[in-house]
Amino acid sequence: MDNVRLVEVGPRDGLQNEARPLSVEDRVRMIEGLIGAGLRTIEAGSFVSPKWVPQMAGSAEVLTALGRRAGISFPMLVPNLKGFEAAREVEAEEIAIFASASESFSRKNINCSIEESFERFGPVLEGARQAGMRVRGYVSCVLGCPYEGKVALSSVVSVARRLHDIGCYEISLGDTIGVGTPRAAAAMVRAVAEEVPIAAIALHEHNTYGQALANILACLEEGVTVFDSSVGGLGGCPYAKGATGNVATEELVFMLEGMGLRTGVDLSKLCRVAIETSAKLGHDPVSPISKILAATGDDQV
Ligand code: HMG
Numbered sequence: 521m522d523n524v525r526l527v528e529v530g531p532r533d534g535l536q537n538e539a540r541p542l543s544v545e546d547r548v549r550m551i552e553g554l555i556g557a558g559l560r561t562i563e564a565g566s567f568v569s570p571k572w573v574p575q576m577a578g579s580a581e582v583l584t585a586l587g588r589r590a591g592i593s594f595p596m597l598v599p600n601l602k603g604f605e606a607a608r609e610v611e612a613e614e615i616a617i618f619a620s621a622s623e624s625f626s627r628k629n630i631n632c633s634i635e636e637s638f639e640r641f642g643p644v645l646e647g648a649r650q651a652g653m654r655v656r657g658y659v660s661c662v663l664g665c666p667y668e669g670k671v672a673l674s675s676v677v678s679v680a681r682r683l684h685d686i687g688c689y690e691i692s693l694g695d696t697i698g699v700g701t702p703r704a705a706a707a708m709v710r711a712v713a714e715e716v717p718i719a720a721i722a723l724h725e726h727n728t729y730g731q732a733l734a735n736i737l738a739c740l741e742e743g744v745t746v747f748d749s750s751v752g753g754l755g756g757c758p759y760a761k762g763a764t765g766n767v768a769t770e771e772l773v774f775m776l777e778g779m780g781l782r783t784g785v786d787l788s789k790l791c792r793v794a795i796e797t798s799a800k801l802g803h804d805p806v807s808p809i810s811k812i813l814a815a816t817g818d819d820q821v
């Protein structure tokens with residue numbers, strides 16, 4: 521195995537938790553920069569309630585401005601049928617649905633139980649099948665919950681398997697609050713891989729406790745080859761108390777390329793996007809690599 525696939529979630533997971541919302545134009549510019557840096561799967565926004573997550577208002581306009589690009593997908597996060605209809609209206613080619621392994625997080629995040637969330641997903645999957653859309657699935661709180669603490673592995677496995685069974689082509693396992701450590705992350709992936717093919721498993725790490733790269737390495741050794749990350753290490757979840765950003769894409773690229781794995785991403789161009797986007801958000805880039813570049817004014821990593 522010498523190729524890995526990165527799913528860039530900065531324009532969604534990254535921006536949804538920022539105090540300063542970015543305009544549609546700035547989000548499109550950010551995504552164009554990410555495409556220019558070589559990323560091929562870029563979550564471009566979400567069709568959730570703008571009362572719950574105002575930062576994602578205008579996601580339809582973002583997708584429309586981007587248009588369709590050969591070889592590039594722009595999954596859009598969708599919580600229910602209303603979100604699906606918004607995605608279909610703008611001819612999204614791919615959506616992502618999200619469930620939780622923790623009951624309390626499910627209620628805080630999408631205002632329903634885990635069981636009710638699957639009732640909502642049924643018609644969404646059916647609509648997606650009819651429209652020929654690909655569907656990715658997330659499981660949140662796979663290594664801990666901000667409200668319940670420990671989360672049963674059996675719940676993580678069951679939610680992942682159900683998402684796969686209803687037709688999600690890939691299941692992204694979300695360490696929403698970044699409390700996982702490498703052995704726990706590897707054990708969690710091993711348990712899920714007993715029910716879901718390893719090729720259909722992705723890891724979605726948040727770097728709250730600085731464990732993201734270590735967890736990714738542990739799961740790479742378990743055979744995972746798809747990793748979610750956010751340019752600049754932006755983000756967090758508005759309904760996960762204390763959740764900081766996803767693992768920074770530039771740190772992930774630096775590690776993977778250093779290990780001889782190909783990501784297809786140009787690190788210097790990527791860092792430029794991190795620096796420019798962070799400046800618009802009114803703060804320094806979170807990741808050390810982009811911080812160094814911003815401080816030295818260098819153009820190359
Ligand atoms: P609700 O209040 O229970 O929904 O929210 P409702 O069906 O009762 O509707 C209430 C209002 O919302 C109505 O409008 C609906 O039309 C509207 P009103 O009559 O009051 O004007 N509404 C919508 N508007 C736009 N788009 C929609 C939609 N649905 C209803 N799709 C709901 C339920 C799911 C909508 C709400 O809880 C919500 O939007 N939650 C979003 C939460 C969110 O985006 N969280 C962050 C993403 S998840 C995450 O970050 C984790 C992840 O990264 C993985 C990880 O790290 O673990 C994926």
Ligand code: MG
Nearest residue numbers: 533694696757
């Ligand atoms: Mg997340």
